[in-house]
Structure formats: C-alpha cells, structure tokens
Amino acid sequence: MRWRDLGGEECSVARTVSVIGDRWTLLVLRECFLRVRRFEDFQARLGITRPLLAARLRKLVGAGVLERVAYQERPLRHEYRLTPRGLDLHPVLMAIVHWGDTHLAPDGRRPLLHRHKPCGHLFDPVMICSECAVPLHAREVTVEPGPGGGSRTPHRAAEAEPPSPRRRARRPGATSSG
Amino acid sequence: MRWRDLGGEECSVARTVSVIGDRWTLLVLRECFLRVRRFEDFQARLGITRPLLAARLRKLVGAGVLERVAYQERPLRHEYRLTPRGLDLHPVLMAIVHWGDTHLAPDGRRPLLHRHKPCGHLFDPVMICSECAVPLHAREVTVEPGPGGGSRTPHRAAEAEPPSPRRRARRPGATSSG
DNA sequence: TTGACGGGTTCAGATTTCAAACGCACCCTG
DNA sequence: CAGGGTGCGTTTGAAATCTGAACCCGTCAA
Numbered sequence: 001m002r003w004r005d006l007g008g009e010e011c012s013v014a015r016t017v018s019v020i021g022d023r024w025t026l027l028v029l030r031e032c033f034l035r036v037r038r039f040e041d042f043q044a045r046l047g048i049t050r051p052l053l054a055a056r057l058r059k060l061v062g063a064g065v066l067e068r069v070a071y072q073e074r075p076l077r078h079e080y081r082l083t084p085r086g087l088d089l090h091p092v093l094m095a096i097v098h099w100g101d102t103h104l105a106p107d108g109r110r111p112l113l114h115r116h117k118p119c120g121h122l123f124d125p126v127m128i129c130s131e132c133a134v135p136l137h138a139r140e141v142t143v144e145p146g147p148g149g150g151s152r153t154p155h156r157a158a159e160a161e162p163p164s165p166r167r168r169a170r171r172p173g174a175t176s177s178g
Numbered sequence: 179m180r181w182r183d184l185g186g187e188e189c190s191v192a193r194t195v196s197v198i199g200d201r202w203t204l205l206v207l208r209e210c211f212l213r214v215r216r217f218e219d220f221q222a223r224l225g226i227t228r229p230l231l232a233a234r235l236r237k238l239v240g241a242g243v244l245e246r247v248a249y250q251e252r253p254l255r256h257e258y259r260l261t262p263r264g265l266d267l268h269p270v271l272m273a274i275v276h277w278g279d280t281h282l283a284p285d286g287r288r289p290l291l292h293r294h295k296p297c298g299h300l301f302d303p304v305m306i307c308s309e310c311a312v313p314l315h316a317r318e319v320t321v322e323p324g325p326g327g328g329s330r331t332p333h334r335a336a337e338a339e340p341p342s343p344r345r346r347a348r349r350p351g352a353t354s355s356g
Numbered sequence: 357t358t359g360a361c362g363g364g365t366t367c368a369g370a371t372t373t374c375a376a377a378c379g380c381a382c383c384c385t386g
Numbered sequence: 387c388a389g390g391g392t393g394c395g396t397t398t399g400a401a402a403t404c405t406g407a408a409c410c411c412g413t414c415a416a
Contacts, residue, residue, distance in 0.1 A: 010289050012278025013208040013271065019282070020274075021201040023184065030191040033316060039394055049374060054395055064281075075382040077393065082316070085281050090316035091273040091305040093191065096198075099270055100190025103242075103263050104197070109326030111188045117318045119310035126308045127269040132297035133304075133311075138211060138260075138268035140295045148287030217363055227405055232364060253413040255362065 010149060019063045020089065024048055024056050026096065032066065032086065033093055037079035065089065094125040188327060197241045198267065202226055202234050204274065210244065210264065211271055215257035243267065272303040 009015060020026055027046055036042055043053055057080055060066040065086040068078045082089075094114075101110045101124075116123045127136050184196035198204055205224055214220055221231055235258055238244040243264040246256045260267075272292075279288045279302075294301045305314050 011208070012275045012283060012289055013204060014278075015282040016274045016278035017201050017204050021199075021204055023195050023199045026191060026195050026199055030189070034321065040392090043394095049376085050395070051375090051397085052373070055373095075393075087316045088277055088280060090314065090319075091303070092270065092277055094305060094314065094319075095269040095273045096194045097190045099266055100192075100194035102266060104185075104193040105190060105326050107326075110324035111190055111327040112321050113324040115320045115322060116307040116309060116312075116314070117320060118312060119307060121307070121309035123310075124308040125269070125305050125314060126311075127272060127303045127305050129294040129297060129299070130302040130304045131294060131299035132301075134294075134296060136268065136272065136294070136303060138265045141268075141272075142293045142295060143212065143290050144293060146288035146291040148283050148285075149289040218361085221363095227407095228364070229366085229406095230404065253362075253411095 016092075019059075019065065020092070022056075024052055025060065026093070028053070028056050028060065029065070029086070029089060029093060032080070032082050033090065037071075037081055039080075042080075060086070091125070091127075095127070098125050194270075197238075197243065198270070200234075202230060203238065204271075206231070206234050206238065207243075207264070207267060207271060210258070210260050211268065215249075215259055216255075217258075220258075238264070269303070269305075273305070276303050 009018075020029065024046070027048070028042060031042055031045055036045060039053065039057070042048065042057075043050060046053070048056075057066065057068075061068050061080070063085075064083055066080045067083050068080055071077055071079045097112070097114075101108075105111065113122050114125075115121065128134060129136055184192045184199075187193060187196075198207065202224070205226070206220060209220055209223055214223060217231065217235070220226065220235075221228060224231070226234075235244065235246075239246050239258070241263075242261055244258045245261050246258055249255055249257045275290070275292075279286075283289065291300050292303075293299065306312060307314055
C-alpha cells in the first residue's frame with residue numbers, strides 16, 4: 001500500500017492519516033492553532049524547508065483543513081487559516097499534546113500549559129462518551145461495522161483479496177497448482 | 179530539523195510526533211487497539227512491508243508504547259501488546275477516528291461504530307475541560323509557558339539559535355547587537 | 357527429509373525528503 | 387528607470403527512506 005492510496009482505505013484512521021499523518025503536517029497544524037498564518041512565519045518557527053512547507057500547505061488547503069485568503073492586495077499576499085474542518089482537528093492536537101505532556105515531558109515539566117477561557121482554569125483535556133459522559137478507557141470500547149464498512153470484519157477485508165500467494169511466495173516455482 | 183531531532187524539541191507535539199508521527203505507526207496502533215498482536219497479522223491486515231513493520235514495532239517497543247511478550251515457548255514466539263503508556267494513546271486514536279468519520283466518510287457513512295461497554299451505547303468521543311467539564315473549542319483555549327518551557331514565546335525559541343545563516347543569508351551583518 | 361509456519365533480516369532499486377539556490381511580482385529609494 | 391528588499395514559492399541534485407522479493411532460523415508434522 002502506498003501512502004497516496006491511504007485516502008481510499010475503508011477506515012477513518014487511514015483516511016485521516018492520509019491528511020495529517022506525517023511529521024510536518026502535525027507541526028504545521030500546531031502552529032495554526034497558535035495563530036500562525038504566514039508562510040515565512042511557519043518557516044521560521046518550524047525550521048521546515050520551503051519546498052516541504054509549500055507542499056504541506058498546498059495539501060492542507062486541498063484537504064479543506066486550511067484556506068488561503070488574501071490579507072493585502074498590493075502586492076497580493078495570502079495567509080493560511082484554519083477552516084471549520086481544520087478547527088475540528090483541535091481534539092486531535094489536544095490529545096497528542098496531552099500524551100506528550102504525560103509521557104514524554106522530563107520530570108513532568110510541561111513545555112506549555114493550556115487555559116480554558118470560559119472557566120479560567122489551567123486544564124487537561126479529557127475524552128468522554130457522548131452518551132453517558134463518563135471518561136473513556138480503551139478496554140471499555142468495542143467496535144462494530146458501520147454503514148460505510150462493507151466487509152465482515154471491522155477492518156479492511158483481508159480475505160477479499162484476489163488469489164494472491166499465501167504470504168510471500170516462498171518458492172519461485174511452487175505455486176503451479178494449489 | 180531532522181525527524182530524529184524532533185524528540186529533543188521543547189514541545190509535546192513534536193515529541194509525540196517523533197513517536198507516532200508517521201503513516202504506518204498510527205495504523206499499527208489502530209490494529210493494536212483492535213486487539214491485533216502478532217507480526218503476521220499486522221502484516222496481513224495492513225499490507226505494510228515486513229522490514230518496515232519490524233522497524234515500527236521495534237520503535238514502538240523502544241518508546242514503551244508496546245511490549246514484546248512471549249506467548250509460547252517452543253518455538254519461542256512473541257506478540258506485541260499495548261503497555262499502559264500505549265493504552266494512553268487511545269484518546270489520540272479516538273480523536274483521529276472521529277475526525278475522519280465526521281469529515282472524510284462519504285455521505286457520513288462511517289466504516290466503524292464504537293460502543294461504550296459501561297453504558298451500552300454507540301457513542302462519539304467528546305473532549306472536555308478537566309476543570310469545568312465543558313466541551314472544548316479551539317477558540318476558547320489559550321496557551322502559556324509551562325515549567326518545561328524555557329523561552330519567552332510559547333514556541334521554540336526562534337531567536338536562540340546559533341548564528342546560522344538566517345534563511346537565505348540575505349543581509350550578512352544586520353543583527354550585530356540585538 | 358521435506359514442507360509449512362511464525363518471525364524476522366538482507367539487499368537492490370524506486371520514492372521522498374532535504375537544503376540551497378533561483379525566479380517572480382511588487383514596493384521603496386534615488 | 388536602475389538597484390535593493392520582501393513575500394512566496396519552484397527547481398535542482400544529494401541524502402534518507404520505503405518497497406518488493408528473497409533469504410535465514412527454529413520448530414513441528416508427515
């Protein structure tokens with residue numbers, strides 16, 4: 001499977017990963033949520049190379065996560081801002097930050113603290129069940145096929161493949177007949 | 179900045195990305211949360227090449243996200259299972275899945291549904307503030323430096339760099355005493 | 357002894373990513 | 387209008403990574 005095929009996978013993780021699943025994209029998005037909007041600013045803050053930044057921004061715009069809007073006319077200049085779809089990535093970033101804070105910060109010394117404006121407190125993000133509002137635990141979640149899943153397993157249909165050699169065609173001339 | 183330097187960055191996003199920030203790692207983790215544990219199973223379900231799978235598993239074990247435990251003695255065989263640290267990545271995966279379900283599923287037809295065992299309902303993950311329990315919105319969150327952040331800005335210290343050529347060495351001697 | 361299974365490793369060749377230089381439109385100065 | 391500066395990206399080779407296929411190892415079943 002190639003990366004560019006990921007978007008066609010029958011799995012929301014794969015599809016999302018095809019949009020944000022590389023090292024730079026997530027860092028670009030981090031900057032977006034920190035109100036960075038301009039090419040030069042992304043470049044200076046991240047140390048990303050210009051070609052890669054241009055490619056990432058183009059991809060994110062194409063995915064509808066960012067939009068390119070003019071902030072001045074002459075000379076024409078654009079900035080990149082999060083669309084509603086991009087803003088919806090906030091929980092992903094918060095979850096990532098929280099995991100890093102919890103498990104990768106030396107001595108638990110967090111690089112950044114988050115404050116919730118409505119209540120005014122420093123906070124941690126907590127993921128809850130939309131139905132019963134209880135915090136989620138991995139072991140208490142099960143999956144089942146949804147309307148967009150055509151196969152019998154919750155994954156991609158591993159068995160629906162064409163009659164490919166079992167695992168890795170061990171012997172060059174062994175698969176002549178069964 | 180190289181990928182391998184990311185772990186040293188003063189940012190939890192960068193540090194987390196250095197662990198999970200590539201296309202395959204997130205898909206491997208998806209399978210882990212779906213109770214897949216064995217090399218051959220990962221390989222068959224994902225279509226990942228063997229060398230890459232081996233490298234990813236090794237990396238995740240090294241990061242303490244997975245552990246390699248024997249499930250039989252003769253012949254000695256191991257399986258990969260999530261550690262507590264790995265289980266803590268659940269919100270990241272849930273956030274990713276939810277975004278994909280919301281924005282990338284054709285006609286909103288989700289490939290997979292999630293059920294919360296304690297309450298028995300199909301659910302969506304919701305991220306709330308740990309202090310006031312209100313759902314988070316990107317625009318209502320601000321950041322400030324934490325104990326693990328040494329610089330004046332909430333980002334990495336863009337000015338604290340060694341005297342490297344600016345970006346494109348435009349003006350050789352401009353910042354002599356700043 | 358041969359074949360199969362589970363779990364990897366090695367190796368050559370195709371992609372991607374990197375870093376630096378270059379191009380272009382525009383503004384300001386003289 | 388020439389000359390220099392800015393903002394934003396593209397082109398260009400070299401370096402790193404990924405892919406695909408084969409190979410190796412230990413054990414068991416026939």
